[in-house]
Amino acid sequence: MTSVHLATADLGTLLQLLPVQRAGIALLLAAIGLPVIGVVIVGLDIMPVRFAMMHVALLGIAVGLLAGLDPMLCALVACALAGAGVAPLARTPDGLSGAMGLLMSLAIAAALLLLAVSGVNASGAFALLWGSILSVGTPDLVVLGVLAAVVPGLFWWRRRDVGLLLYDRELAQCSGVPVRALTAALLVLVAIAVAGAIKLTGALLVDALTLLPALAARRLGSSLKSITLWAVGIGVTVNATGFLLALWLDWPPGPVLVLTAGALVLAVHFIPERRISSWRAPASASLPSSH
Numbered sequence: 001m002t003s004v005h006l007a008t009a010d011l012g013t014l015l016q017l018l019p020v021q022r023a024g025i026a027l028l029l030a031a032i033g034l035p036v037i038g039v040v041i042v043g044l045d046i047m048p049v050r051f052a053m054m055h056v057a058l059l060g061i062a063v064g065l066l067a068g069l070d071p072m073l074c075a076l077v078a079c080a081l082a083g084a085g086v087a088p089l090a091r092t093p094d095g096l097s098g099a100m101g102l103l104m105s106l107a108i109a110a111a112l113l114l115l116a117v118s119g120v121n122a123s124g125a126f127a128l129l130w131g132s133i134l135s136v137g138t139p140d141l142v143v144l145g146v147l148a149a150v151v152p153g154l155f156w157w158r159r160r161d162v163g164l165l166l167y168d169r170e171l172a173q174c175s176g177v178p179v180r181a182l183t184a185a186l187l188v189l190v191a192i193a194v195a196g197a198i199k200l201t202g203a204l205l206v207d208a209l210t211l212l213p214a215l216a217a218r219r220l221g222s223s224l225k226s227i228t229l230w231a232v233g234i235g236v237t238v239n240a241t242g243f244l245l246a247l248w249l250d251w252p253p254g255p256v257l258v259l260t261a262g263a264l265v266l267a268v269h270f271i272p273e274r275r276i277s278s279w280r281a282p283a284s285a286s287l288p289s290s291h
Contacts, residue, residue, distance in 0.1 A: 010248075010250075011244070011247055011248045014247050015247070019134045019135070019136070020134065020247065022136045022137070022141065023133045023134055023136050023200075023243065023253070024240075024243060025141060026133070026136045026140060026141055026144055026200060027133075027200065027239040027240070027243050027257075028236065028239065028240070029141065029144035029145050029147070029148045030144050030147075030148075030196075030197060030200060030209050030235070030239065031209070031213075031232065031235035031236040031238070031239045031240075032147075032148035032151075032152065032232055032235070032236075033144065033147035033148040033149075033150070033151040033152065033193065034147070034151075034193050034196075034197060034209040034210045034213075034235065035209070035210065035213035035214055035217070035231035035232050035234065035235035036151045036152055036155055036228055036231060036232065037147075037151060037189060037190050037193040037194075037210050038209075038210040038211045038212070038213055038214030038215070038231060039166075039214045039217070039218075039224075039227060039228055039231055040162075040166070040186050040189070040190055041190060041210060041211055041214065042211070042214050042215065042218060043165075043166030043167075044165075044166065044183075044186070046100065046190075047211075048100040048101055048104065049100050049187075049190055049191075049194070050194055050206055050207065050210070050211070051100075051104055052082070052100040052101070052103045052104040052107070053079050053082065053083070053190070053191050053194040053195060054194065054198075054206070055103075055104045055107040055108040055111065056075075056078050056079050056082045056103065056104075056107040056191070056195075057075040057078065057079055057194070057195045057198055058075075058107070058108065058111045059078055059107045059108075059110050059111040059114070060074040060075035060076070060077060060078030060079065060195070061074060061075050061111075062111045062114045062115050062118075063078070063114065066114065066118045070139070072139070072140065072195075072198070072199060073139070075195045075198065076143065076192055076195045076196065078195075079191035079192055079194060079195040080188050080191055080192050080195075082103055082107070082191055083184075083187040083188040083189075083190060083191030083192070084184055084187065084188050085103075086099040086100065086103055086187060087180065087183050087184035087187050087188075131198065131199060131200055131201045131202030131205065131253075131254045132199055133199065133200050133201070133253045133254070135199065136199055136200070140196070140199055143192070143196045144196055147189070147192065147193055147196055150189070151189055151193070152228075152232070154185070154189070155228060158182065159224065159225070161177045161178070161182055162182070162186075162224070163224045164177050165177060165179060165182055165183065165186075166224070193210065194206055194210070197209045197210065200253075200254075201253070201254040201257055201258070202254050205254045205255065205257070205258050207258065207261075208238070208242075208254070208257040208258040208260075208261045208262075209235065209239070209257070212238070212258075212261035212262060212264075212265050213231045213232075213234040213235040213238060213261065214227075214231045215265050216230070216231075216234050216261075216264055216265045216268040217230035217231035217234055219268045219269060219271065220268060220271070234261075234264060237264070238257065238260050238261045238264060239257065241260055242256045242257035242259075242260035242261070243256075243257065245260065
């Protein structure tokens with residue numbers, strides 16, 4: 001048999017293993033909810049949120065290790081509380097970015113101090129930053145499943161309000177959109193999504209599941225709805241292709257997912273520009289039809 005045939009046979013054997021099946025299901029669930037979170041990150045212009053929540057997750061993991069609780073559950077709770085906590089500071093996009101920078105600094109300082117003072121083995125905390133996709137368990141699938149249902153559901157239910165908020169915060173406020181409450185809800189979802197993706201790719205590579213599909217989708221879509229659908233479709237394609245390729249080549253899944261997503265984003269950018277290049281403009285133009 002050739003090396004290709006052997007690799008294909010090995011891939012078939014691997015796909016029969018329960019940890020591999022769980023990892024595949026987790027990536028498919030992530031592909032439904034997390035790229036929509038990427039659309040929010042791009043729309044609110046809060047790129048630093050990923051780094052801030054990575055540090056908050058580390059703090060939550062440190063607390064979990066010290067208290068003898070599930071580190072990932074503590075990371076989820078910490079990120080959710082942090083997302084809700086910075087929402088009142090997000091009166092402007094600049095204010096939100098500043099709040100995330102402050103949160104990032106405080107969280108990493110608190111995490112490092114806690115790990116140093118408590119004597120907890122820090123290697124367990126930092127290992128989760130690199131991901132461990134084959135250790136995905138039922139609780140992780142539940143979190144990703146909830147995100148896969150809640151995030152698209154919220155977008156569909158409040159699509160007009162979300163579209164206005166992502167287009168122009170002040171216009172949304174004048175139009176009667178509950179800006180503060182909606183911003184807080186979106187930030188909590190972003191925070192939970194980042195924490196939920198840690199085990200899949202690691203916090204350092206979470207962009208592969210959130211931001212990169214959204215960046216490619218905004219080049220292809222002509223409205224908020226189409227951009228969201230494109231983001232989900234790209235997420236499913238990237239996650240399935242990257243995971244199978246990683247198994248076939250026996251490479252780490254996280255970096256392969258990032259490189260696969262990055263290659264697709266680069267390929268999409270060779271497509272000629274649309275007449276309206278800004279995704280926000282067509283998103284707002286489609287709002288009346290979403291009543």
